[in-house]
Amino acid sequence: MNSVIRETIDRLIDRVNAISDVGPGFTRPSYSRLESQAHAVVAEEAGALGLEVTRDAGLNLFARLPGRDRSAPAIYVGSHLDTVSMGGAYDGQAGVSGAVALVTAFVKSGEQPPVDIVVTVTRAEESVWFPVSYAGSRAALGRLTAQELQAKRSDTGRTLYDHIEEEGGRPEEILAGPGLAPARFIELHIEQGAVLDNAKEPFGIVSGVRGGLRYREARIDGIWAHSGGPARCERADAVFALADLIVGMDRCWEETLARSQDLTVTFGRVDAASSEHAFAKVPGRVDFCVDLRSDAVSVLDELDSLFRAQIDKIEKARGVRFDLGAQSRSQPTKLSAALGDQIARGASRLGYSPRRMLSGGGHDAAAFAQAGWDSVMMFLRNWNGSHNPDEGMDPADLAAAVEVVHAAIRDDGKGGDY
Amino acid sequence: MNSVIRETIDRLIDRVNAISDVGPGFTRPSYSRLESQAHAVVAEEAGALGLEVTRDAGLNLFARLPGRDRSAPAIYVGSHLDTVSMGGAYDGQAGVSGAVALVTAFVKSGEQPPVDIVVTVTRAEESVWFPVSYAGSRAALGRLTAQELQAKRSDTGRTLYDHIEEEGGRPEEILAGPGLAPARFIELHIEQGAVLDNAKEPFGIVSGVRGGLRYREARIDGIWAHSGGPARCERADAVFALADLIVGMDRCWEETLARSQDLTVTFGRVDAASSEHAFAKVPGRVDFCVDLRSDAVSVLDELDSLFRAQIDKIEKARGVRFDLGAQSRSQPTKLSAALGDQIARGASRLGYSPRRMLSGGGHDAAAFAQAGWDSVMMFLRNWNGSHNPDEGMDPADLAAAVEVVHAAIRDDGKGGDY
Incomplete structure (x- = not known):
């Protein structure tokens, strides 16, 4: 299984990062043509796996792998593909490729997951472009306001409303709501700091996000x-x-x-x-x-x-x-202790005992948590900080984290709260 | 006499400042086409007065009004016409227009000065463009080095050598020397600080220049x-x-x-x-x-x-x-006490008692002093600092200072050391 996961991760990260404005590093502004092209890579990969691909009014992308119990709350897994200006190869990309690798592992092994898994690629997570926190995921959750849609992008001076519309989205429909009903969200992401790297640990479970x-x-x-x-x-x-x-x-x-x-x-x-x-x-x-x-x-x-x-x-x-x-x-946000425990049990089964830690940076997982979802994150070891061209990540760490999530989801409903 | 001086000052400042890159303020880079155009204004005005106009290999401009005693050391009077980026209306311009007004006063009154007066318009005084102090006046004085001619202009990245040549100068001839023989130099200039304005004094005599x-x-x-x-x-x-x-x-x-x-x-x-x-x-x-x-x-x-x-x-x-x-x-530089005293006597005759003060900024007068000239400056009251679009100066203060210099020169050879 690990080789399928590794290959998927490597391929996705390469394909996504081939889409960027001039370097150093990688630049895909929020609600830009480049971000849309990166989303199209995931749509194509998910389509090839036979998944049902949809985009909401805010152009967040969802690719659903049906589970055995279709009435249970689905598990959304993913992250974002926009970057800061001259950012790194992994901030957002890692979580998206990990999510695709996760469903690929299920599909290729022929094992249907216990519940629906939804690969989730949000928009506009990097609020350096629009002065709005988690614009994409909050659009998906029906929590974006008309005033926020008037925020201007730092490079173009044009509004979030205009940029969403230009990429094919429907801003009025975002405002009409109601947005996704609460379910569960898991986000894999590189750590912004060096706590894991200093401790020589491949990943950790995030218990809260700083405000x-x-x-x-x-x-x-x-x-x-x-x-x-x-x-x-x-x-x-x-x-x-x-x-x-x-x-x-x-x-x-x-x-x-x-x-x-x-x-x-x-x-x-x-x-x-x-x-x-x-x-x-x-x-x-x-x-x-x-x-x-x-x-x-x-x-x-x-x-x-x-x-x-x-x-x-x-x-x-x-x-x-x-x-x-x-x-x-x-706002500072607590993440789901129950979902964190489920991931910890999956990790334990594979011989890991990841630490619980705080996130310094904001993440979409916080937006899902604020909307009443059970939402949790895993951090991946990174030795060069994030939001810079030199972000570090060992794809083997990400592959191991995907295996942990895979193990945790397989056991869904069997132990603890789930 | 004062009305001739005032009209000349007002006209020269207007004509020179009509030549500028886009604002706010005024921009004429060192050894730029704009600086050359500003020099041409002075050449035309001096020519109209019947003065002999010459340019040296470094494109400094000299317009000579012959005096009664042509063997006595001439008195050079002037300043520069380049500016910092988005500078003000008076830094350099005031001293040049004052010098033209001075010779105009002699010519229009039909009185020949006791010694030659040479209107002097230097080049490249603002060392923000080339990292070389007083490039123009030191070229005139035969003190510019081959290495300094390789200095690059901050905006174009091209050398002082190239820019001098492009405007019609002869850099090799600058290096061959020997440069002007020591004589006397008087520079009128706005004060960079607010000492005179705070003290409500129209002008002062500068005894030294900070390094x-x-x-x-x-x-x-x-x-x-x-x-x-x-x-x-x-x-x-x-x-x-x-x-x-x-x-x-x-x-x-x-x-x-x-x-x-x-x-x-x-x-x-x-x-x-x-x-x-x-x-x-x-x-x-x-x-x-x-x-x-x-x-x-x-x-x-x-x-x-x-x-x-x-x-x-x-x-x-x-x-x-x-x-x-x-x-x-x-280098910090002492200016001529003797020439300062002569100006003080001219001032005294007109009812002024200007203070002696230090200059915070560097000026061409320092380059002349370092080359062994008797060199001195007068500062003009300025309430808005210099090197900014809002530089302040009352043309009446400048006209009064020109009258003081006129009085000091008329008495040349009569009192004190001169």
């Missing part, structure tokens, strides 16, 4: 000046102001971790109006974004207060003005 | 990662590393000023690989430049040591790598 608080388009306005001109006290230097804020937030981060609370702090997209700047100018403007993540809403709220308090102080001290723009949030 | 130490193309390499992924201690965040450095250098700056030493510290061109970045990424790279200025070489040397010591510490603490690129320097 996030973002200011995606913040800026500081100071006053442009000649670098040899104004005295120190006369300057309104946007870059010094940002450095104060970053170092201050670094201290808050350290203190939060010291209280054993969960937090990450990231500043990015820093750009001191570089086309307008020169070494002989005091920078009068800097753009940036901030991303705070935690498993607790209370920590995010507290950090947001500290962030704003620092900004007040810096504005007074430096004579600059901050404009934070809109705040966006994703 | 600079720059890293124009520095970068930090960290490791790209998912913002929710690696733990705090596992990250190599380029932006946090830069913030540490900026805040550390801010402390050094404060301490240096507390010791009554002269210093400015500016970080700019900060760009965290913004096209590759997204809010969900830990930034793996940031580019920046640093500009340190002081009236003392010893202070620049000390700050450079502190800068490097901090970088060593940050590299160890953050797991990032700095690449500072090449260092460039300009």
Whole structure:
């Protein structure tokens, strides 16, 4: 069985990654033509296995393998195929190819699964493109709002509504609902950090997904000046102001971790109006974004207060003005302990004892959980972080994880809650 | 006389600034077609006054009004017409139009000056384009090196040699020398800071020019990662590393000023690989430049040591790598006290008592001083800093300064050292 799984994984990852904008790495924007082409690869592979392939109004793709008990809640398995700009070979791709490998293993062995398995390929999971969390899966779940459909893609400036329609979707139907009835969802995904790699473990079971608080388009306005001109006290230097804020937030981060609370702090997209700047100018403007993540809403709220308090102080001290723009949030989410236990039993039968761990990044599994599904994830060892061209993954780890899910599904209804 | 001076100033500034790349502000790169066109305006105006117009091998422009004593050292008066990208209406332009207004005042009144006055329009004063200090005036002075002629322009990537040749200059002849014999140079220029404006004084006499130490193309390499992924201690965040450095250098700056030493510290061109970045990424790279200025070489040397010591510490603490690129320097320069005194006497005769002050920015006057000329500057009140589209200047202040220089030159040879 393992060789069928491995071959399927390798082939799918290669075929999907052949579809990308220019490198380094892989780029398939959300609701782009490239994302649609990647979905078509899965549709073709699933069709060849004899599966029934459908697309919903939000263009999420479903390929259903019928089970013995068609009245039991189906098990959806999958992930997404969009990427960040210049992302890696595995973020999303791994889970989709794992899902195809899973149904291939059932089909090729001639064994019908106990319940329907639905290969699930969501859209628009990477919210760098549209400032909307889990746009594709939430469309499938009937949870996307009319306002969110007006969100603009960061590269084109055009709305989510327009991009869905352009790729052949039906935005009005998304809003009409009702979306999928609650069932079960399993997502395989590379770990964003190096916990598994440091521990030399091939995979883990994810018990919850961190929430996030973002200011995606913040800026500081100071006053442009000649670098040899104004005295120190006369300057309104946007870059010094940002450095104060970053170092201050670094201290808050350290203190939060010291209280054993969960937090990450990231500043990015820093750009001191570089086309307008020169070494002989005091920078009068800097753009940036901030991303705070935690498993607790209370920590995010507290950090947001500290962030704003620092900004007040810096504005007074430096004579600059901050404009934070809109705040966006994703909620911390608990995943299904019961479905996690079922996977743990499958793992145990194959000789594994995967750890339970938190996810730092947001994932579609969180959207399914928030919609009342039993939803769980498995993380795969990755030694190079994610959202970069060098993402690492051993296909053997993914194949082993697929075998674990295969074992867990075969036993469906026999043990524990299922 | 004042009305002739004012009209000339207003007309010249308007005509020159009509020549610019797209705004905001004014852009005429060094040794660009736009800079050549601006020079042609002055050539035409000087020609109309009957002055002899010449250009040297480096395309600096000279328009000579003969004086009564043709054997005495001539007084060159002028500035430059190139600008930084999106600069202001006065940096350089003011001094050139003031020089044209000065000779116009002599010509229109029918009074021959005591010595030759040479309207001087230098090239390539703004070293943001080529990483070479005072390229044009140093070409005129026979002090430009073959190596410097290979410096590349920041926007085109082509060499100073090529750009000079393309505009009609003769780079080999610049190298052959010998350049202008020492004479006298007076430059009128807007102040880069707000000392005069805060003191409500129209102009000042500059006694020295600060030197600079720059890293124009520095970068930090960290490791790209998912913002929710690696733990705090596992990250190599380029932006946090830069913030540490900026805040550390801010402390050094404060301490240096507390010791009554002269210093400015500016970080700019900060760009965290913004096209590759997204809010969900830990930034793996940031580019920046640093500009340190002081009236003392010893202070620049000390700050450079502190800068490097901090970088060593940050590299160890953050797991990032700095690449500072090449260092460039300009030397602190004393201007002529004797010529400053002569201008002060001219001012006094007209009822002014201008302060003596330091220049934060570099100027052609420093290049002339370094070549053994008696060289001095007058600063004009400016309430919006320089190197930005909002540079401020009251043409009445410039006209008054031109009258002061006119008075100082009329008395040439009569008082003090001259």
